[in-house]
Amino acid sequence: MSQRYYEFFCPVKVIAGKAALEHIPYELSGLGVGRPLLITDKGVRAAGLLEPVLEACEEGGQEIVTIYDDVPPDSSTHVVKDIAGIYRSEQCDSIIAVGGGSAIDTAKAVNILVSEGGDDLSAYAGAGVLTSPLKPFFVVPTTAGTGSEVTSVAVIADTEKSVKLPFTSSFLLPDAAIIDPRMTLTLPPHITAATGMDALTHATEAFTCMAKNPLSDAYATAAVKKISTHLLKVMDNPKNTDSRLELAEASTMAGIAFSNSMVGLVHALGHATGAICHLPHGLCMSLYLPYVLEYNLETIREPLGELLLYMAGPDVYATTPANRRAEECISAIRKLRDALYQHCKLPRTLQETGKVEQDQLERIARLALDDGSIMFNPREVTLDDAMAVLKRAWG
Amino acid sequence: MLAKPLRPMALQARRLYVELMFQVMGRALQGISEVDQAARDEARELPEGFLFEMMVRPNGPSLVVEHLGGGRFHYHGDNPPRPVDLSIQFKHIAHAFLVVSFQEKTSEAFAHDRMLVDGDISYALRMTRILNRLEVFILPKLVASRAVKEYPANLKLPQKVLSAARIYLKVATQFFDTARAS
Ligand SMILES: [Fe+2]
Numbered sequence: 064m065s066q067r068y069y070e071f072f073c074p075v076k077v078i079a080g081k082a083a084l085e086h087i088p089y090e091l092s093g094l095g096v097g098r099p100l101l102i103t104d105k106g107v108r109a110a111g112l113l114e115p116v117l118e119a120c121e122e123g124g125q126e127i128v129t130i131y132d133d134v135p136p137d138s139s140t141h142v143v144k145d146i147a148g149i150y151r152s153e154q155c156d157s158i159i160a161v162g163g164g165s166a167i168d169t170a171k172a173v174n175i176l177v178s179e180g181g182d183d184l185s186a187y188a189g190a191g192v193l194t195s196p197l198k199p200f201f202v203v204p205t206t207a208g209t210g211s212e213v214t215s216v217a218v219i220a221d222t223e224k225s226v227k228l229p230f231t232s233s234f235l236l237p238d239a240a241i242i243d244p245r246m247t248l249t250l251p252p253h254i255t256a257a258t259g260m261d262a263l264t265h266a267t268e269a270f271t272c273m274a275k276n277p278l279s280d281a282y283a284t285a286a287v288k289k290i291s292t293h294l295l296k297v298m299d300n301p302k303n304t305d306s307r308l309e310l311a312e313a314s315t316m317a318g319i320a321f322s323n324s325m326v327g328l329v330h331a332l333g334h335a336t337g338a339i340c341h342l343p344h345g346l347c348m349s350l351y352l353p354y355v356l357e358y359n360l361e362t363i364r365e366p367l368g369e370l371l372l373y374m375a376g377p378d379v380y381a382t383t384p385a386n387r388r389a390e391e392c393i394s395a396i397r398k399l400r401d402a403l404y405q406h407c408k409l410p411r412t413l414q415e416t417g418k419v420e421q422d423q424l425e426r427i428a429r430l431a432l433d434d435g436s437i438m439f440n441p442r443e444v445t446l447d448d449a450m451a452v453l454k455r456a457w458g
Numbered sequence: 459m460l461a462k463p464l465r466p467m468a469l470q471a472r473r474l475y476v477e478l479m480f481q482v483m484g485r486a487l488q489g490i491s492e493v494d495q496a497a498r499d500e501a502r503e504l505p506e507g508f509l510f511e512m513m514v515r516p517n518g519p520s521l522v523v524e525h526l527g528g529g530r531f532h533y534h535g536d537n538p539p540r541p542v543d544l545s546i547q548f549k550h551i552a553h554a555f556l557v558v559s560f561q562e563k564t565s566e567a568f569a570h571d572r573m574l575v576d577g578d579i580s581y582a583l584r585m586t587r588i589l590n591r592l593e594v595f596i597l598p599k600l601v602a603s604r605a606v607k608e609y610p611a612n613l614k615l616p617q618k619v620l621s622a623a624r625i626y627l628k629v630a631t632q633f634f635d636t637a638r639a640s
Contacts, residue, residue: 068570068571068572069570069571070570070571189576189577190574190575190576191574191576229579272569273565273566273569274569274570325569432583433580433583433584434580434583435579435580435582435583437583438565438568438569438583438586439565439568439569442607442608443565443590443606443607443608
């Protein structure tokens with residue numbers, strides 16, 4: 064009997080494309096709410112990304128009760144508590160997050176407090192603690208990478224105890240993700256490149272790791288195709304609205320894929336590197352992706368070979384012998400990284416980052432072994448294995 | 459219409475098997491922590507007095523071990539002396555059966571959403587690696603290579619046979635002691 068078994072869940076309504084922001088008022092009224100709190104960060108405001116959101120709401124007769132625009136890059140329980148206080152004093156009834164991973168995670172955590180009550184976020188940490196739906200919640204992503212708009216997790220730092228609190232519940236998922244090309248149009252080249260590589264890693268790991276399943280596979284392959292087709296077009300012409308939208312969609316699709324089939328060693332190493340060397344997450348993904356695929360190669364030869372079709376297109380796929388497709392897929396990813404290096408100096412090796420010391424590698428490897436993502440990596444990773452990958456990624 | 463009870467004997471046998479395997483694994487965890495350096499190195503990082511539980515929801519069989527420090531475990535049967543620090547829970551007895559009858563790897567069971575972790579995920583990873591190590595030791599190679607992602611390459615046969623025998627011996631004698639005492 065086949066041991067195949069999987070679960071797939073994504074209840075997030077996706078509202079995507081031209082004039083998507085203008086659907087926010089209708090969506091709010093559809094859930095019977097009208098006093099949203101908008102959560103964002105200074106960067107989003109400075110980039111002028113709040114205006115189209117506010118205009119769309121105002122023009123649609125929708126008041127935004129309050130704006131909290133001070134979410135830091137590494138959000139904390141303290142920030143969450145403050146925002147929950149504002150929500151309560153302003154008698155809000157819903158939340159709109161506008162931003163990247165940090166603003167979205169913060170908004171998810173705020174939603175826990177304002178829905179469940181109290182000020183102690185740590186009481187809700189862990190998996191399966193929440194048992195009922197939270198307040199209406201909408202997400203407008205401003206990067207095309209994290210996929211946080213369709214994931215059921217949030218990580219918030221508890222600054223007093225200096226630990227990171229993980230929250231996992233399908234109730235953290237927003238009611239809708241609003242994907243409007245205007246929101247990513249001004250993303251600077253190196254962030255476009257790094258977040259694009261994050262999305263590519265989500266899709267690739269979802270497609271090659273242990274919890275892959277037919278539904279997440281469909282999202283993953285479609286995401287890879289969009290990224291391989293459009294990432295360099297956007298790098299060439301940042302104002303290409305159509306390609307920007309394709310990347311934003313790819314990011315959401317890759318998010319749906321990996322939130323159902325999880326990620327692997329690239330993320331384990333990336334999380335560890337981010338924590339120790341403070342490198343951006345997307346960059347870490349780009350650094351490790353080909354080396355981890357090489358390490359996993361013999362276990363993932365079949366799916367990785369299949370991925371070549373989406374990574375390099377039907378011609379390359381058809382002219383590559385079946386037993387060389389997996390290697391060819393890795394080299395297509397390397398070519399993409401080389402092109403991104405030409406465009407915006409996105410580092411390809413740890414050495415090229417200039418921010419990692421060789422004597423930090425062992426700490427990174429040890430920390431990676433403690434990262435939850437490693438559970439779903441198709442190969443059992445030992446300390447020696449992790450060190451070997453890091454040394455190859457050193458350059 | 460009331461549903462007929464389903465094969466009560468077979469279901470009871472499955473439950474008994476899981477209970478028995480949990481006992482074997484509990485004792486073997488204590489045993490392996492006494493004889494195997496690699497398992498001890500892995501366990502050493504756990505806090506002293508750390509209580510680990512593996513159980514079947516909602517109130518099925520369970521096994522509880524305590525980290526005494528220095529990588530050594532003590533098996534507490536199914537009775538935690540205080541609230542546990544980490545609990546790995548099977549959603550159903552059928553899922554536990556798949557794992558303890560070595561038809562599904564522990565990591566697969568996680569990937570298949572058959573288990574939940576209540577507690578620190580990094581400790582759960584550590585315990586999973588120790589459980590894998592244990593399976594490699596106590597099972598014949600053919601069965602063990604099905605139960606773990608990768609059969610360790612550095613496990614020479616004499617060491618395996620030796621250590622496995624020692625662990626089996628410990629398990630057997632402890633069972634024997636329990637049987638005599640009851
Ligand atoms: Fe990621």
